[in-house]
Amino acid sequence: MTTMALTSEQVERVAKLARLSLSNDEIEGFRDQLSTIVDYIGKLQSLDVSGVEPTVHAVDVESTPLREDVVGESLTPGEALANAPAKAGTLFLVPRIIE
Template sequence: MISYIKMKTIDDKTVKHVAHLARLELSDKELKLYSAQLASILSYISKLNEIDTANVPPTSHALTTLKNVFRKDILRKSLETDEAIKNAPASEGDFFKVPQIIESTDRVQDEGK
């Protein structure tokens, strides 16, 4: 994993990579624009690196006092099938319909059966 925080600047290659992961197509002009903007944001944030955090536990959540929020294992009504797929751009029968994904380099989910 790339540690974005530690980077003072960000190069076009990284922006291209992140854009690909997010399935965003960027023109060369956009690439330049976003690289510059992201670099500026990152350098701003990197100011945090000046603080000594050796004795500070990692903060994973904004609400540090809230913990252990559970739900009982009790059934609640689901959406009706028709309701669930109503807003989908495409559907067929009871299913959501999506373009076929040719196994890409990203990931192929273990599909069970």
């Protein structure tokens, strides 16, 4: 199998799509890492999986024992907010992310 080495330009394009600003050193580091990932995907694509049945879960959900869904005691607002870095009354305060 041949090695798929990505170019710096391809990495810059991916960074632009992800809205990332990368230094030249970061571009070179990611170029190597992404090339390795692309090579690994190529190895996976070469596998014959025609006899493998598709699965949704890694384990058989039908035979996995699950606990009963029983209502239990809830935390009081004070208990729930005890470790909150910021609160207002019985609400969590979070940093604004949309201007």
